[in-house]
Amino acid sequence: MRALIVDPEAPGRLRLGEAPDPRPEPGQVLVEVRHTSLNAAELWFAQQAALGEVIGFDAAGVVVDAAADGTGPAVGSRVVGFGEGGGFGALRAMDVADVAVVPDGVDLGEAAALPVAAGTALRALDQAGALLGRRVLVTGASGGVGGFAVQLAGLGGAHVIAVAGSEDGRRWVSELGADAVVGGVDEVTAGAVDVVIDTVGGDQLAAAYGLLASGGSLQSIGWASGREAVLPVGSTLGSTAPKAIVSVYNGGGLTDRQAQLGRLLALVAAGKLRVPVGWRGPWDKIADAVEALSSRRLRGKAVLDVN
Numbered sequence: 456m457r458a459l460i461v462d463p464e465a466p467g468r469l470r471l472g473e474a475p476d477p478r479p480e481p482g483q484v485l486v487e488v489r490h491t492s493l494n495a496a497e498l499w500f501a502q503q504a505a506l507g508e509v510i511g512f513d514a515a516g517v518v519v520d521a522a523a524d525g526t527g528p529a530v531g532s533r534v535v536g537f538g539e540g541g542g543f544g545a546l547r548a549m550d551v552a553d554v555a556v557v558p559d560g561v562d563l564g565e566a567a568a569l570p571v572a573a574g575t576a577l578r579a580l581d582q583a584g585a586l587l588g589r590r591v592l593v594t595g596a597s598g599g600v601g602g603f604a605v606q607l608a609g610l611g612g613a614h615v616i617a618v619a620g621s622e623d624g625r626r627w628v629s630e631l632g633a634d635a636v637v638g639g640v641d642e643v644t645a646g647a648v649d650v651v652i653d654t655v656g657g658d659q660l661a662a663a664y665g666l667l668a669s670g671g672s673l674q675s676i677g678w679a680s681g682r683e684a685v686l687p688v689g690s691t692l693g694s695t696a697p698k699a700i701v702s703v704y705n706g707g708g709l710t711d712r713q714a715q716l717g718r719l720l721a722l723v724a725a726g727k728l729r730v731p732v733g734w735r736g737p738w739d740k741i742a743d744a745v746e747a748l749s750s751r752r753l754r755g756k757a758v759l760d761v762n
């Protein structure tokens with residue numbers, strides 16, 4: 456099959472090439488992949504993987520072989536799903552439990568942007584608890600996860616404060632419906648926040664922790680800054696209720712993937728959740744997508760069309 460394979464000589468270590476066809480196990484469907492998306496983690500995995508490997512978490516396409524054990528969607532179904540690798544191939548074997556059927560009217564390319572980015576934002580907000588009337592701070596809001604977190608927190612009834620580093624990023628996030636948009640955590644002036652959704656780590660994590668109200672939680676999704684976080688002496692003390700830093704995991708081995716995707720797809724189908732796509736193009740332009748993501752110019756998600 457054709458695939459975006461790892462090649463140490465290629466820019467971003469990814470290029471279009473050939474790889475062996477996947478062989479589905481009994482509980483897997485075989486999907487003809489039409490679209491995939493690029494996530495920050497894939498830049499890291501591309502650095503670690505060997506020549507010829509097919510990485511990639513997200514994929515959307517059409518079932519060409521139903522699962523041999525009789526479970527899951529039928530041949531011809533439009534599906535989206537998550538897997539630990541294989542998403543950058545033209546064919547992908549996927550666990551039935553990790554795919555969801557895409558409703559009519561939802562673009563398959565947009566669906567491909569959901570599993571990692573929107574799924575992680577949703578999981579973090581679920582972990583944070585009830586949102587109605589609460590103040591939620593989202594760091595890295597112009598990024599893939601952040602753009603979904605802003606919208607989903609708003610849908611949950613929160614007052615959403617978004618942090619984006621550039622003017623262009625702030626405009627982008629504003630259009631996604633954030634109630635307030637700032638250029639840095641230190642610009643948040645109107646009191647404490649109940650929840651932080653953090654994808655940046657480093658100084659932003661430390662500053663955001665300092666803004667947490669008593670009983671609040673910081674949901675730690677990622678460390679896009681690549682910087683360590685140093686908490687000021689005493690900053691973890693003196694709260695009448697615990698202030699938590701909670702890790703967020705939306706990788707392989709979870710049992711609620713299909714339900715999570717179903718919730719997100721329903722919101723997209725109802726026109727309540729926008730899929731913020733800042734870059735979309737054919738998959739042979741992977742170098743451009745990698746460049747946009749790694750240079751911090753990408754807003755929202757990058758979607759790759761398999762052609």
Ligand SMILES: NC(=O)c1ccc[n+]([C@@H]2O[C@H](COP(=O)([O-])OP(=O)(O)OC[C@H]3O[C@@H](n4cnc5c(N)ncnc54)[C@H](OP(=O)(O)O)[C@@H]3O)[C@@H](O)[C@H]2O)c1
Nearest residue numbers: 495575595598599600619620624654677678679680703705
């Ligand atoms: N825990 C999980 O299961 C899970 C799942 C998905 C992602 N993640 C992690 O979450 C993080 C964000 O993922 P993503 O897909 O949203 O990435 P992304 O699209 O690159 O967004 C990250 C955002 O962070 C901001 N940022 C601030 N300082 C940065 C720096 N020094 N370098 C790069 N970006 C910086 C950027 O916004 P501004 O330029 O506007 O500041 C950027 O838009 C990554 O570390 C990723 O690995 C974890």
